[in-house]
Amino acid sequence: MLLALLKKVGSWYEHLEEVLLVFLMFAMVLLGAAQIFFRNVISIGLVWIDPLLRHLVLWVALLGASIATRENRHISIEILPARVPQATRNRIYGCLQIFSALVCLVLVYPALRFILDDFRVGKYLVFGIPRWVAQTVMPVMWLVLGVRFMLQGVKNLISGRRA
Numbered sequence: 001m002l003l004a005l006l007k008k009v010g011s012w013y014e015h016l017e018e019v020l021l022v023f024l025m026f027a028m029v030l031l032g033a034a035q036i037f038f039r040n041v042i043s044i045g046l047v048w049i050d051p052l053l054r055h056l057v058l059w060v061a062l063l064g065a066s067i068a069t070r071e072n073r074h075i076s077i078e079i080l081p082a083r084v085p086q087a088t089r090n091r092i093y094g095c096l097q098i099f100s101a102l103v104c105l106v107l108v109y110p111a112l113r114f115i116l117d118d119f120r121v122g123k124y125l126v127f128g129i130p131r132w133v134a135q136t137v138m139p140v141m142w143l144v145l146g147v148r149f150m151l152q153g154v155k156n157l158i159s160g161r162r163a
Contacts, residue, residue: 014067014070017063017066017067017070018067020059020063021060021063021064021067024056024059024060024063025060027056028053028056028057028060031049031052031053031056032049032053034046034049035049035050035053048126048127051125051126052125052126055125055134055135058134058135058137058138059134059137062137062138062141062142062145063137063141065141065145066141066144066145066148069145069148069149069152070148072152087159090156090157090159091156091157093153093156094152094153094154094155094156094157094158095153095157096153097149097150097152097153097156098149098150098153098154098157100145100149100153101145101146101147101148101149101150101153102146103146104142104143104145104146104149105142105143105146105150107142108139108142108143108146111135111138111139111142112139114135114138115132115135115136115138115139116132118130118131118132118135119132
């Protein structure tokens with residue numbers, strides 16, 4: 001029962017990630033086009049678009065990284081020849097994924113400190129949105145990436161032992 005609930009929550013979260021990514025990409029294109037229009041046609045720029053676009057790029061990059069990690073389609077360097085047995089390859093991939101998980105999980109702390117510093121300063125992004133709120137994506141996504149890498153790494157280590 002718990003496993004079914006976790007799968008349902010995971011499926012819901014995956015869908016949320018994809019919808020949010022599409023929405024933010026669409027918003028970035030519209031805002032970028034609006035900024036170009038205002039600068040080139042009307043000869044004025046909207047000062048709030050550039051900082052908002054910078055934060056949207058951060059969100060899109062981390063959401064994209066999370067989806068790529070989920071689908072095991074992230075950037076990787078193949079150093080293993082095709083002649084290495086699958087079980088050995090799985091063990092090596094598992095170790096690399098666990099190392100990646102540890103790196104991501106270590107990055108959660110500095111991301112939290114960064115947000116706390118912005119919270120203390122009290123700066124705003126646009127439209128009264130505190131800057132720290134726009135940056136909460138960093139620790140959240142580092143945590144998600146870390147958990148995903150860890151689960152994939154453990155899965156590969158287990159499958160490497162069975163083969």
